[in-house]
Amino acid sequence: MADTTPAPKPRGRLAHWWDGDFAYQFRRSPVAIISFTVVMLMVLAAIFAPLIAPYDPFDPASLNLMNGFSSPMEPNAFTGETFWLGTDDQGRDVFSTILYGLRISLFVGAAAVGFAMVLGITLGLVAAYVGGWVETIIMRIADVQLTFPAILVAMLIFGVAKGITPVEYRDQMAIWVLIVAIGLSDWVQFARVVRGATLVEKNKEYVQAARLIGRGSGAIMLRHILPNVLSPVLVIATISLALAIIAEATLSFLGVGAPPTQPSLGTLIRIGQGFLFSGEWWILLFPACTLLALALAVNLLGDWLRDALNPKLR
């Protein structure tokens, strides 16, 4: 019998994905679309800050102290220049500092979550797969760390790291120390979730089939188990990103985070709150709203992701 039906034309992966359940869930959720758009706009704005920003707020040559304390959308009394979101005491354009601050905030947040993820996934995977005293030690450390608020842990690590770095490198190193501090305070969630998922996966028969043919533990963990435990990690990573951005802002607000030479949104808010009661509200309000919008959008996206990837919650 001749096969008369022509084989269906193979469709691109993208088209396949777009028709899939995940993309469908996304298309019919206004919250997801809006928060995704907000996050993407902010990420693009941060990446292309030097191109978008009308001024370079960290180039002393372009600053004019006469522009200080300009109100938003009003021409400056002395120079006649107009700034969309006003200027601070040094005459720096608030809109430009927000763009640059967003850059630092997003970079620190993403890098800290990335660091926490790598550390947490590795430790969780090894703990669950190896078991025994290795598991006991790793998970007890995690439990102990959970009893302290993450921000305190981060401050502790930040303080110790600052103490051991030489003074002349402090400002340069501050961002990296911040990343490590936030990352180290946040790995526990990843480790716990990955451990739980690994405990389920490692007893499944496909893992036994791999052990049977003599596959080593490393290959089994990386190639077999890891791809199957990643979807809850994706959800936590998104929600952690919002928390990491807020943690960074909190540390910077308290004055232990990003240095004034590389201000993040938190640093801007700290600078701005000094002027709030003298009437220059815009220096505080605009960075604060940006941080709020960013954290909210990332959080909503994470919430939606959790629902979309867990069919039981629908």
Added chain:
Amino acid sequence: MAMIQVKNLTRIFDVSKPWLNRVIERLPKAMLTAVSDVSFDVEERTVYSLVGESGSGKSTIGKMAVGLLKPTDGSVLINDIDLSRETDGGKLDKARSDIQMIFQDPYASLNPRWRVREIINEPVSARGGNVVGLAEKLLEQVGLSSLDADKFPHEFSGGQRQRICIARALASEPKLIVCDEPTSALDVSVQAQVLNLMSDLQENLGLTYLFISHDLTVVQHISDKIGVLYLGRLVEEATPDELFENPKHPYSQMLLAAAPKMDGFGREIDPPQGEIPDPINPPTGCAFHPRCPIATAKCSAERPEMRVVRGARVACHLAE
């Protein structure tokens, strides 16, 4: 020389509560004897079946046979190599490529993130072998299409998945396949297809099967020899004809009487008495004596040895 030689195989699991709980509640260690002093041989190119209720230790024996579990005592020799004690890496690798396993749950035994091609090729590619066209050839051999190689496991039904598992098991050209209840998760209509496929492959490729099942009707047709397990002990070993015509151990008799029969609709039978005892505190003597209709004082005192009774091996003081 038999291909598989199981000698005095014993496996004890520690199922105690954590140390701190034991100290506080003053509990002793709880040791579960899953397999106790089991010995049997499997000849090359034959099918040896292990049957028994849940908890009788049949899967544990299967896992020890392929080296996934270490025996507490005794040994499993496969072509004279003991997987759990062999230290020569080359020999061990060679022995492993001769052994494969088909699992019970076709939904858990294929990695959901891998394509069928990678799954089938893994036993060969993990050793650096040539896998060009291998998956396609094997898929056709087990009755699927070579176009299925690029799909993911979730695109298949249970029976098709089990065929993929069989294809994977055949990839490294093994001599022995341990089948751990390969059909018990499938529909009855599909069971027959999969069993026929396995039976054909066994004959055509000269394979040896260690077939684990709780389903007597499945075992009856595929086996050359059947071992009946009760509470981790081998109680009877016989050819299918002998076992089904003339079961000698009281437990085998009870098991066969309880099996559903097509022509026995509406028949009056006594349901089996009692339940399988707690393997943490097994009965003294013969493990079956609390449920046995013909038990004597000797049965509760002395554990019966395996002995030959009219063409079968039986562990019962009273069988003759």
